[in-house]
Every structure is written in C-alpha cells, then in structure tokens.
Amino acid sequence: MSMGTQPTTYWETEPHHHEDGASTGIGFWVYLMSDCLMFAVLFATFGVLHGSYAAGPGPKDLFDLELVAINTAMLLFSSITYGFAVLAMSQDRKAATLRWLGVTLFFGLSFLAIELYEFHHLIHLGAGPQRSAFLSAFFTLVGTHGLHVAFGCIWLVTLMVQVARYGLIAANQRRLMCLSLFWHFLDVIWIGVFTIVYLLGMI
Amino acid sequence: MSAHTNNNHAHGSHRGYLTGFILSVILTAIPFGLVMSGGLDSRILTVAIVVGCAIIQVLVHMVYFLHMNSHAEEGWTLLSTLFTVVIVMIMIAGSLWVMFHLNTNMMPQMNHDIPLESLP
Numbered sequence: 001m002s003m004g005t006q007p008t009t010y011w012e013t014e015p016h017h018h019e020d021g022a023s024t025g026i027g028f029w030v031y032l033m034s035d036c037l038m039f040a041v042l043f044a045t046f047g048v049l050h051g052s053y054a055a056g057p058g059p060k061d062l063f064d065l066e067l068v069a070i071n072t073a074m075l076l077f078s079s080i081t082y083g084f085a086v087l088a089m090s091q092d093r094k095a096a097t098l099r100w101l102g103v104t105l106f107f108g109l110s111f112l113a114i115e116l117y118e119f120h121h122l123i124h125l126g127a128g129p130q131r132s133a134f135l136s137a138f139f140t141l142v143g144t145h146g147l148h149v150a151f152g153c154i155w156l157v158t159l160m161v162q163v164a165r166y167g168l169i170a171a172n173q174r175r176l177m178c179l180s181l182f183w184h185f186l187d188v189i190w191i192g193v194f195t196i197v198y199l200l201g202m203i
Numbered sequence: 204m205s206a207h208t209n210n211n212h213a214h215g216s217h218r219g220y221l222t223g224f225i226l227s228v229i230l231t232a233i234p235f236g237l238v239m240s241g242g243l244d245s246r247i248l249t250v251a252i253v254v255g256c257a258i259i260q261v262l263v264h265m266v267y268f269l270h271m272n273s274h275a276e277e278g279w280t281l282l283s284t285l286f287t288v289v290i291v292m293i294m295i296a297g298s299l300w301v302m303f304h305l306n307t308n309m310m311p312q313m314n315h316d317i318p319l320e321s322l323p
Contacts (some may be wrong), residue, residue: 081218
C-alpha cells in the first residue's frame with residue numbers, strides 16, 4: 001500500500017447518475033406491496049369478525065349480489081379501458097390516450113356512485129358501521145378500497161390535465177404507468193373483496 | 204434501444220389485455236352465477252370453486268394487466284411480491300387461527316356445555 005502520494009481507494013464523492021425515473025417502477029411497486037399488507041390486515045380483521053353480528057343483520061339480509069356484480073363489471077371495464085389508454089400512449093396517440101382515460105374515469109366514478117348508494121342504503125336500513133363488529137369490519141375494508149378508487153380518480157383527472165397540457169412526455173408516460181399499476185392493483189384487491197365479503201358471505 | 208423494447212414489453216399488447224379481460228369475465232361470471240343460483244348441494248365444494256376462481260383471477264390480473272414476470276426490474280418485482288404473499292399468508296392465517304381458538308376457548312356460552320359437577 002503506497003501511503004501519501006497515491007491513494008489506493010477511491011470514495012465516490014458524487015452520486016451515481018441514474019436515468020431520470022429509472023427506479024420509479026420498483027419504488028412504486030414496493031409502495032403497492034405495502035398497501036397490499038394494509039389490505040391484508042383489514043381482510044384478517046374482517047375474517048375474524050365476519051360472524052360477530054351482535055344479533056344484527058348478516059350478509060344474507062343486507063347484500064344485493066346483482067349490485068355487486070354490476071360494480072365488479074364497472075371495475076373490470078375500467079381495467080381494460082386503462083389498458084387501452086396505455087396502448088394508445090405507447091403508440092404516441094395523445095387524443096386516443098385522453099379518450100380512453102376519460103372512459104376509465106367514467107367507469108371509476110360509476111363504481112364509486114354504486115358503492116356510495118350501497119353504503120347509503122345500508123346505513124338507511126340501520127346497518128351502519130356502529131351496528132355490529134361485522135359491519136364495522138365491512139365498512140372499513142370496503143370503504144378503504146373505495147377511498148383508494150376515489151384517490152385513483154383524482155390522480156386520473158390530474159394526469160389527464162397533465163397530458164392535455166404537456167403531451168405524452170417521458171415524465172407523463174412514467175406517471176401513467178404508475179397509475180396503471182395502481183388501478184389494476186385495486187382491481188386485484190376487489191377480487192378479494194367480492195369473493196370473501198360478498199360471495200362467501202352469501203353461500 | 205434495449206430500454207425502449209423493454210418499455211414496449213411493460214405496456215403489454217392489445218391481445219394480452221383482451222385475453223386477460225375475457226378470462227376475468229369468465230372467472231367472475233362462474234362464482235357469481237354459482238352463488239346467485241343458490242350454490243351446489245355441497246357447501247364446501249361451492250366455497251372451493253368460488254375461492255379457486257378468485258385465486259386464478261388474481262394470477263390472470265397479475266400476468267395480463269400488471270405484466271408481472273420473472274425478469275421485470277431484474278427479478279425484484281417478483282421477489283418483493285413473493286415476500287408480500289408470504290407475509291400476507293402468515294398474517295391472515297395466523298389471525299384467523301389465533302382468534303378462532305380464542306373464541307372457542309373463551310366463549311361464555313361454553314360453560315353451559317360443562318356439567319357443574321365436573322368443574323373443580
């Protein structure tokens with residue numbers, strides 16, 4: 001080891017230069033996984049409390065599967081229309097991208113409207129979150145999912161304004177891909193919700 | 204250039220989205236149809252079909268909509284997902300298991316089943 005004149009070890013004083021947004025994909029994915037853990041806790045809570053009716057109404061008295069089926073269809077349609085938006089984006093077709101994002105927003109808002117109607121209907125029946133542990137767990141789990149969809153819709157509007165104003169620049173493409181993951185992820189969570197909360201409750 | 208082809212892969216294809224959509228519709232229609240028509244005679248079998256369809260549909264969504272594969276982000280996407288799945292399983296199965304035993308062992312009604320003489 002030569003001491004003094006020539007150092008043998010170099011410490012990098014400048015940070016690595018990464019391509020702008022190169023780590024966004026994995027970073028956003030890790031966020032989604034942590035969100036998934038939060039939903040897992042809510043599912044576990046619902047699983048533990050699903051039979052605690054406190055002599056109140058149960059799933060068979062409350063749920064309307066036709067409404068849930070329509071809601072599921074809304075979310076499924078919104079998933080494929082978002083997919084078409086991403087395809088239009090990759091072909092650099094701005095107008096088509098905006099159109100498909102608009103259709104996705106319509107389906108997302110329809111989902112929220114139907115869910116709010118359902119919640120309103122349940123609370124009107126006296127089956128609000130304070131009625132029993134089962135209903136507290138139900139409103140927390142389904143409500144948290146609905147809240148995610150609501151924020152997804154806000155994000156969607158924001159990105160539509162961004163794309164309309166600045167076009168399909170690299171930053172906007174990256175943001176659209178993040179929202180794509182978020183949107184499809186919410187659809188995956190909804191599969192768990194309609195299976196565990198609604199279908200298994202009605203069997 | 205390689206980044207560009209990578210991007211195209213991450214965006215999926217028209218055919219991929221349609222395949223995923225059609226499979227999802229089928230896998231949603233089966234459990235809904237089954238439960239709405241009153242279910243099979245065997246409750247266990249009905250539950251198994253409903254849960255089975257859900258698991259397959261989650262996988263369909265992951266492959267066709269979320270475009271998951273073993274080489275995205277050098278495998279870190281898959282690895283973090285597998286880690287999450289393990290934690291989720293432990294959390295859900297553990298909670299249900301512990302709380303089920305807590306309920307069966309601590310329900311006040313349980314005392315009714317035990318003859319008073321047998322109590323110490």
